[in-house]
Amino acid sequence: xxTPKQSKGADTPLLQVLDLSIGIKKPNLTVQxxxxxxxxxxxxxxxxxxxxxxxxxxxxxxxxxxxxxEPGGTLIAGSVRFKGENIYQMDELAxxxxxxDKISMIFQEPFAAMxxxxxxxxxxxxxxxxxxxxxxxxxxxRNLLDEVGxxxxxxxxxxxxxxxxxxMLQRIIIAMALLLxxxxxxxxxxxxxLDVTVQAQIMSLIVQLCKERKMSVLLISHxxxxxxQYADFISVMYAGQIVESNEIKAFLSRPxxxxxxxxxxxxxSLDRENKKIISxxxxxxxxxxxxxxxxxxxxxxxxxxxxxxxxxNKNLENGGRYRCHY
Amino acid sequence: MAVxxxxxxxxxxxxxxxxxxxxxxxxxxxxxxxxxxxxxxxNDRPYIMSYHGKLYFPMxxxxxxxxxxxxxxxxxxxxxxxxxxxxxxxxxxMVLPPAPHNPMHSYIxxxxxxxxxxxxxxxxxxxxxxxxxxxxxxxxxxxCMLFSLILAAISTFLGVIIGGVxxxxxxxxxxxxxxxxxIWSSLPFLYVVILVGTIYSRDFIILILxxxxxxxxGLSYYMRxxxxxxxxxxxxxxxxxxxxxxxxxxxxxILPNGLTPVITLLPFQIIGxxxxxxxxxxxxxxxxxxxxxxxxxxxxGLNNLFAPWLAISTVxxxxxxxxLATFIxxxxxxxxDPRASSN
Numbered sequence: 061x062x063t064p065k066q067s068k069g070a071d072t073p074l075l076q077v078l079d080l081s082i083g084i085k086k087p088n089l090t091v092q093x094x095x096x097x098x099x100x101x102x103x104x105x106x107x108x109x110x111x112x113x114x115x116x117x118x119x120x121x122x123x124x125x126x127x128x129x130e131p132g133g134t135l136i137a138g139s140v141r142f143k144g145e146n147i148y149q150m151d152e153l154a155x156x157x158x159x160x161d162k163i164s165m166i167f168q169e170p171f172a173a174m175x176x177x178x179x180x181x182x183x184x185x186x187x188x189x190x191x192x193x194x195x196x197x198x199x200x201x202r203n204l205l206d207e208v209g210x211x212x213x214x215x216x217x218x219x220x221x222x223x224x225x226x227x228m229l230q231r232i233i234i235a236m237a238l239l240l241x242x243x244x245x246x247x248x249x250x251x252x253x254l255d256v257t258v259q260a261q262i263m264s265l266i267v268q269l270c271k272e273r274k275m276s277v278l279l280i281s282h283x284x285x286x287x288x289q290y291a292d293f294i295s296v297m298y299a300g301q302i303v304e305s306n307e308i309k310a311f312l313s314r315p316x317x318x319x320x321x322x323x324x325x326x327x328x329s330l331d332r333e334n335k336k337i338i339s340x341x342x343x344x345x346x347x348x349x350x351x352x353x354x355x356x357x358x359x360x361x362x363x364x365x366x367x368x369x370x371x372x373n374k375n376l377e378n379g380g381r382y383r384c385h386y
Numbered sequence: 387m388a389v390x391x392x393x394x395x396x397x398x399x400x401x402x403x404x405x406x407x408x409x410x411x412x413x414x415x416x417x418x419x420x421x422x423x424x425x426x427x428x429n430d431r432p433y434i435m436s437y438h439g440k441l442y443f444p445m446x447x448x449x450x451x452x453x454x455x456x457x458x459x460x461x462x463x464x465x466x467x468x469x470x471x472x473x474x475x476x477x478x479x480m481v482l483p484p485a486p487h488n489p490m491h492s493y494i495x496x497x498x499x500x501x502x503x504x505x506x507x508x509x510x511x512x513x514x515x516x517x518x519x520x521x522x523x524x525x526x527x528x529x530c531m532l533f534s535l536i537l538a539a540i541s542t543f544l545g546v547i548i549g550g551v552x553x554x555x556x557x558x559x560x561x562x563x564x565x566x567x568x569i570w571s572s573l574p575f576l577y578v579v580i581l582v583g584t585i586y587s588r589d590f591i592i593l594i595l596x597x598x599x600x601x602x603x604g605l606s607y608y609m610r611x612x613x614x615x616x617x618x619x620x621x622x623x624x625x626x627x628x629x630x631x632x633x634x635x636x637x638x639x640i641l642p643n644g645l646t647p648v649i650t651l652l653p654f655q656i657i658g659x660x661x662x663x664x665x666x667x668x669x670x671x672x673x674x675x676x677x678x679x680x681x682x683x684x685x686x687g688l689n690n691l692f693a694p695w696l697a698i699s700t701v702x703x704x705x706x707x708x709x710l711a712t713f714i715x716x717x718x719x720x721x722x723d724p725r726a727s728s729n
Binding site for chain 2: 122125127130131132155156157158159160161163164165167168169172173174175176177178186187189190191220233236246
């Protein structure tokens with residue numbers, strides 16, 4: 061697989077999400093789920109997307125592959141550009157050959173991510189029915205199983221999903237996602253359903269694959285320590301917007317949005333023994349019920365008159381962006 | 387692709403362990419199998435016969451009455467021939483099936499008025515038209531089973547397709563179809579049967595078509611729910627993110643995983659079909675009369691209460707068939723119980 065050299069500045073990034081707004085059409089109104097979501101993925105880097113349940117992480121990630129929520133999902137504005145090409149202007153055929161081939165995805169529940177009635181090996185082979193390849197398919201599967209650290213190939217390929225453990229299945233799913241050497245891998249909470257020890261293994265596997273293959277990874281999670289450990293960039297999502305995005309180091313040392321600070325404060329830590337874990341007051345507003353101005357205004361202790369009226373959007377001097385007036 | 391997954395095999399072996407259901411299945415299949423060849427078992431045409439030194443094979447070949455000394459070119463009546471003097475006089479012989487009766491033949495020569503009580507010749511007696519009750523029960527069973535199997539097949543097909551489309555596409559398609567189904571299902575079924583039966587003939591195919599217009603509705607509800615559930619499962623999403631086609635997702639990912647209600651409901655659909663046909667025949671809206679049918683025998687039994695062999699034999703047959711089918715259905719449901727398979 062040929063990979064571009066580490067792109068420098070002006071090159072277009074591998075995948076760009078620009079101002080993406082997605083909604084659901086109801087009979088008499090459209091409920092907006094995400095608004096103006098923008099981020100970039102570049103080769104060999106892990107981009108973290110963090111936020112609580114229902115903030116639009118998964119919707120945005122599926123939208124990268126051109127999959128809108130069903131029923132009634134609709135693209136309100138924005139675009140997703142893969143190597144400069146807007147995938148929302150592709151036809152179904154081109155889109156289907158992009159999916160799995162160039163962009164591929166792993167899901168959080170390994171047990172639910174595989175068809176319970178089909179053997180693992182057959183499920184892997186099925187993918188090739190929709191994408192023509194010029195390499196030996198069986199050999200490729202075996203190589204990939206080696207790569208994800210599974211050795212007993214014969215048994216695994218002949219097994220049904222319920223006969224394998226969660227960690228093994230997640231490795232198989234990663235192998236499946238890599239079958240066609242994708243350039244972008246979306247990992248939607250790949251470790252939430254797994255034991256902590258297995259979590260670490262799977263994460264280091266993903267990091268290793270990302271670096272080796274110069275693949276670009278979008279890592280979705282609600283676990284900030286996981287992000288701190290593995291991500292290169294981070295975007296914090298709140299109520300359908302990205303409220304802050306920056307390089308991970310800059311972000312960790314100085315989070316700018318009050319929500320990010322809240323997230324950081326809510327992490328228990330060993331070296332801050334006496335500190336109380338801070339929780340963010342209030343609840344996430346529901347889609348369609350987002351407040352005017354800053355979406356965090358109802359829960360922010362420092363909210364002012366300005367926060368109630370004007371939606372904030374600011375750039376940081378170190379290249380990051382955040383949505384807060386202060 | 388594995389045709390039978392280990393799950394299916396598990397379920398099958400669990401079904402086999404439920405003795406009552408397993409033996410019911412065997413018994414009902416054997417009975418149905420025998421009824422499929424009832425022409426060979428219960429027929430007034432001999433397998434082979436010798437008449438004036440010549441061999442005839444009436445069961446497999448058509449002979450006119452003329453060949454045996456009659457006047458007409460219609461098929462010979464072997465029951466009359468057997469009893470005629472011309473036949474018993476010479477060196478003639480015939481090999482008859484175990485139950486030598488045609489369900490359509492009226493034994494008007496029997497002593498007394500029909501219905502005749504059970505006798506050596508007529509094990510279950512005759513009905514009010516002097517036709518052999520055993521023969522009519524046997525042929526009636528075949529019609530009943532064929533009817534309900536075909537009906538179940540058609541309504542399963544319709545139910546899966548319609549429920550599947552609703553569940554898979556959802557949204558406005560689902561809501562619109564659901565309202566239409568509600569309107570459709572509130573049509574008075576019996577009136578439709580009577581109307582269609584009056585306008586067209588009341589034959590087998592028309593009756594199946596009319597009944598299958600209504601029978602699929604129940605199953606479609608289940609299939610809609612299954613498809614709704616499965617299309618949101620992750621493996622369907624995975625298939626989508628892998629760029630697989632809608633058709634693949636529908637037929638290879640969702641359908642095989644959503645077949646449980648089809649299989650568990652199938653025996654009960656068959657029971658429903660038998661019940662429906664019998665009821666319609668009983669009311670006189672079913673199959674065209676001389677067709678042997680259980681419903682018609684039941685109504686004869688009601689009209690001839692002094693001839694209990696009519697009602698009793700029919701009720702016993704109906705009860706046994708329904709009981710066997712219920713046992714099978716119960717066994718299938720138990721074998722498919724997810725709570726039993728989880729360990």
